[in-house]
Amino acid sequence: MDYPGNLFVVAAPSGAGKSSLVKALMELDSRVQPSVSHTTRAPRGQEKHGREYFFVSQQEFDGMVLAEAFVEWAHVHGQRYGTSKKAIEDRIVQGADVILEIDFQGALQIKKVFANAVLIFILPPSWEELRSRLERRGEDSAEVIELRLRNAALEMAQAREFDFVIINELFERALFDLKAIVHAQRLKFAAQRRARADTFQALNIT
Numbered sequence: 001m002d003y004p005g006n007l008f009v010v011a012a013p014s015g016a017g018k019s020s021l022v023k024a025l026m027e028l029d030s031r032v033q034p035s036v037s038h039t040t041r042a043p044r045g046q047e048k049h050g051r052e053y054f055f056v057s058q059q060e061f062d063g064m065v066l067a068e069a070f071v072e073w074a075h076v077h078g079q080r081y082g083t084s085k086k087a088i089e090d091r092i093v094q095g096a097d098v099i100l101e102i103d104f105q106g107a108l109q110i111k112k113v114f115a116n117a118v119l120i121f122i123l124p125p126s127w128e129e130l131r132s133r134l135e136r137r138g139e140d141s142a143e144v145i146e147l148r149l150r151n152a153a154l155e156m157a158q159a160r161e162f163d164f165v166i167i168n169e170l171f172e173r174a175l176f177d178l179k180a181i182v183h184a185q186r187l188k189f190a191a192q193r194r195a196r197a198d199t200f201q202a203l204n205i206t
């Protein structure tokens, strides 16, 4: 499938800094729009329905799975999370670049459906720093933090499957890398689309 917009997928273990990086990228680059996922987990302090996530019940999530409303969904940290078709398709058809913050299982599913999706993995500089960021964020209980750290090893083992890996040690440096990847890939895909359109025209392919 080919659309005028591009898909960027960012995955990382919890606490590596992906939400902060994606938020900062969107402030710098208005062509990048978020995909808002559905989840069965409860909202955290400042989170709003429809902004960070659509917070739904298990039954609502089941209904969406049955209705084939998701491009991908997965079990993560004991909850379910999914990207709806609605969250991305309209926007990439209109030429926007959509960025998905999802786990590695979802990222690999997306790559199967959208072969041109750009997969970016964010790594923390060390285990100590990952733990301390989760603790400093202060949003999760001690048990939830331990679960997320246990799952982090499995998630980080998937980093090699991604197109790009960014180490988020210094925030500004990691943001620069993310911005550079998005800009370079955008230019690459635009050039490919132009070359294909020119060739189709030259060969009278309609």
Ligand SMILES: Nc1nc2c(ncn2[C@@H]2O[C@H](COP(=O)(O)OP(=O)(O)O)[C@@H](O)[C@H]2O)c(=O)[nH]1
Residues within 6 Å of the ligand: 011, 012, 013, 014, 015, 019, 037, 038, 041, 072, 073, 074, 076, 077, 081, 082, 083, 101, 102, 103, 104, 105, 106, 107
């Ligand atoms: N597969 C999939 N994973 C998602 C989706 N939305 C969020 N996630 C992932 O679920 C995990 C937990 O997210 P969240 O509860 O917001 O915690 P955080 O990553 O610590 O901020 C993260 O790895 C997210 O990237 C989605 O739509 N699909």
Ligand SMILES: Nc1ncnc2c1ncn2[C@@H]1O[C@H](COP(=O)(O)OP(=O)(O)O)[C@@H](O)[C@H]1O
Residues within 6 Å of the ligand: 012, 013, 014, 015, 016, 017, 018, 019, 020, 021, 133, 134, 136, 137, 168, 169, 170, 171, 172
């Ligand atoms: N490079 C960094 N250096 C120090 N702290 C960071 C850095 N990047 C993010 N953080 C902090 O780490 C915590 C986790 O970041 P967050 O973006 O919520 O991670 P994720 O979305 O991957 O779970 C937040 O408190 C955030 O402000």
